[in-house]
Amino acid sequence: xxxxKIDRREALRLLASASIASAFxxxxxxxxxxxxxxxxxxxxxxxxxxxxxxxxTLLGDIFIPRDERSGSAxxxxxxxxxxxxxxxxxxxxxxxxxxxxxIDALCEKRFDRRFLDAGDDERxxxxxxxxxxxxxAPELSHGVEFVNRFRDLVATxxxxxxxxxxxxxxxxxxxxxxxxxxxxxxxxxxxVDRS
Numbered sequence: 001x002x003x004x005k006i007d008r009r010e011a012l013r014l015l016a017s018a019s020i021a022s023a024f025x026x027x028x029x030x031x032x033x034x035x036x037x038x039x040x041x042x043x044x045x046x047x048x049x050x051x052x053x054x055x056x057t058l059l060g061d062i063f064i065p066r067d068e069r070s071g072s073a074x075x076x077x078x079x080x081x082x083x084x085x086x087x088x089x090x091x092x093x094x095x096x097x098x099x100x101x102x103i104d105a106l107c108e109k110r111f112d113r114r115f116l117d118a119g120d121d122e123r124x125x126x127x128x129x130x131x132x133x134x135x136x137a138p139e140l141s142h143g144v145e146f147v148n149r150f151r152d153l154v155a156t157x158x159x160x161x162x163x164x165x166x167x168x169x170x171x172x173x174x175x176x177x178x179x180x181x182x183x184x185x186x187x188x189x190x191x192v193d194r195s
Contacts, residue, residue, distance in 0.1 A: 046087035052100050054116055056082055059103075060154045062127065070167040078157035085153075099146035106130070106143060 045053055060073030060082070073079070086092045103126075104114040111122045118126070127147070130136055136144045158164045187194055 046083050047093060048083050048086070051116065052097065053079060053083060055100050055103070058116060059150065062123065063151050063154045064158050070163055073154050073158050076158050076161040076163035078154055078161070081157040081161070082153060095146065099143070099150065102143045102146065106140075
């Protein structure tokens with residue numbers, strides 16, 4: 001396992017051996033602690049091999065790319081955050097390592113190369129095949145669950161980061177001197193009549 005490459009059979013065994021849902025669950029305290037731990041921007045990895053980290057980075061940036069409002073998942077430090085979160089829980093490690101290996105194995109089966117080495121069109125085709133649970137083939141169910149949980153983890157990491165708060169224009173930590181009620185614009189949007 002030191003090379004970071006495991007075969008498809010081992011990836012399936014790892015994915016099937018742990019509850020993917022519980023492996024990706026994280027408490028608010030874990031989220032905050034992980035952001036505090038990685039906020040220094042160190043590049044030292046706690047769990048992932050270089051290949052795994054690069055795959056996490058690429059997947060994260062596919063799910064949350066840089067746009068006109070903010071940076072990408074990697075710009076927000078999400079890969080480092082996921083590395084820290086994964087390093088803290090053995091169950092997460094099994095699921096993460098197995099899921100990343102499964103994606104590589106599926107990509108090798110489809111395109112004769114690992115996910116990082118595939119072209120953009122190939123990556124898109126692969127993710128389209130596994131990103132939608134209702135349309136995916138039943139034999140891909142473990143991988144589909146992994147990808148969907150991973151996408152949720154990327155979103156959690158991004159939208160709880162400083163960049164994510166700014167992207168959301170989050171103002172929850174500001175002092176309100178006088179509460180005048182919900183703004184009329186918001187009430188209209190919700191279809192609520194103040195009377």
